Amino acid sequence: MSIVSEFAIAILLGCAFAVGLLLAGTRVPRWAAPTLSQRIAPYVRDIADPRGLTPLALPSWTAGWRTQRDRFLGMVGGAEATARRLRQAGSPMDVSTFRARQLVWALVGVAAGGLIVVALALAGRMSPAVALVPPILGVVAVVISDALLSSRAKGRMARIEEELPTVLEFLALCLAAGEGLLDALRRVGEVGAGELTGEIRRAVLATGTGSSLAEALSKLSTDLDVPAVSRCADHLIAAIERGAPLAQVLQAQAADAREEAKRTLIEQAGRKEIYMLIPLVFLILPLSVLFAIFPGIVILRLGLG
Numbered sequence: 001m002s003i004v005s006e007f008a009i010a011i012l013l014g015c016a017f018a019v020g021l022l023l024a025g026t027r028v029p030r031w032a033a034p035t036l037s038q039r040i041a042p043y044v045r046d047i048a049d050p051r052g053l054t055p056l057a058l059p060s061w062t063a064g065w066r067t068q069r070d071r072f073l074g075m076v077g078g079a080e081a082t083a084r085r086l087r088q089a090g091s092p093m094d095v096s097t098f099r100a101r102q103l104v105w106a107l108v109g110v111a112a113g114g115l116i117v118v119a120l121a122l123a124g125r126m127s128p129a130v131a132l133v134p135p136i137l138g139v140v141a142v143v144i145s146d147a148l149l150s151s152r153a154k155g156r157m158a159r160i161e162e163e164l165p166t167v168l169e170f171l172a173l174c175l176a177a178g179e180g181l182l183d184a185l186r187r188v189g190e191v192g193a194g195e196l197t198g199e200i201r202r203a204v205l206a207t208g209t210g211s212s213l214a215e216a217l218s219k220l221s222t223d224l225d226v227p228a229v230s231r232c233a234d235h236l237i238a239a240i241e242r243g244a245p246l247a248q249v250l251q252a253q254a255a256d257a258r259e260e261a262k263r264t265l266i267e268q269a270g271r272k273e274i275y276m277l278i279p280l281v282f283l284i285l286p287l288s289v290l291f292a293i294f295p296g297i298v299i300l301r302l303g304l305g
Contacts, residue, residue, distance in 0.1 A: 012118050087223040088153035090195065102145050109141035110134045156195055157226055162261065163196040164228055168254035176247040181240065182213055199224065214240050228257050 113134030174184035189201035221233035
C-alpha cells in the first residue's frame with residue numbers, strides 16, 4: 001500500500017470519527033440543553049424592547065450557517081434577477097432560501113468529489129488533477145440548480161403565454177355580459193385551472209385583503225414580467241382609472257396574442273427544420289451513398305465487372 005493510499009484511508013477514518021463525535025456530542029444533555037439565557041428570554045423583556053419584538057439569540061451553529069449563507073449570497077450576487085426568476089417559476093422560496101439551497105448542493109458536490117478523490121487514491125490512481133474534482137463538482141451543482149430554476153421559469157412563462165388568449169376571450173365575454181371587472185376576474189379565476197388563472201386568483205385574493213385592484217394587477221404584471229400580460233394589465237389599470245370600455249379591447253388583444261403565438265410557432269418550426277437536417281446530412285445521406293457505392297467497390301475488387 002502506497003503513502004497516498006494510507007493518507008486517503010486516514011482522511012476517511014478521521015472524517016468518520018469526527019462525524020461520530022459530533023453526533024454523540026449533540027446528544028449530551030449538558031451540551032444539548034438550552035442555556036440559561038435562552039430559557040429565561042421568553043419571560044424577560046428589555047426596557048428598550050417592552051413588547052419583545054427583538055428576535056431571540058440564535059444557536060451558534062445557526063448563526064454560523066447564516067453567516068456562511070450571507071457570504072455565499074455576496075459572492076453569487078444577482079438578487080433581483082434571481083427573485084424575478086423565482087416569481088416567474090411560481091416558487092414559494094425567496095432569494096435567501098434559494099441561495100441556501102444552492103450552498104447545500106455545492107457542499108454536497110464538494111463532499112461527493114472528496115469521496116471520489118478518496119476512492120481514486122485507494123485504487124492507486126491518484127494524480128494532481130484529481131484534486132480539482134471537489135471544487136468542480138461544487139461549481140457544477142450550483143450551475144445545475146440555477147439552470148433548473150431558469151428552465152422552470154421559462155416553461156411557466158411559455159404556458160402563461162399559451163393560456164393568455166383563452167383567458168382574455170373569456171374575460172371579454174364576462175364583461176360583455178354585464179359583469180364588473182373584479183367579478184369577471186373572480187369568475188375567470190374560479191373556472192380556470194392553469195398558471196395564469198392561478199395568478200388571477202392571487203390578485204383577486206389580494207383585493208380582498210386590503211389592496212386595490214389596480215395595485216394587484218400591477219404586482220401581477222411585475223411578478224410575471226411577460227410583455228403580453230403587462231400590456232393587458234396596463235389596459236385594465238387604465239380602464240379602472242378612466243372608466244374606458246374593455247370588452248372590445250380585450251378581444252382585440254386576444255386576437256393579437258393568438259397571432260403572436262402563431263408567429264412563434266412558425267419560428268419554432270423553422271428552427272426545427274434546421275435541426276432535422278442534422279440526422280439527414282450526417283446519418284441518412286452517408287448511408288445512402290454507402291449503399292449505392294459499396295456493391296460497386298466490392299465487384300471491382302473481386303474482378304467480376
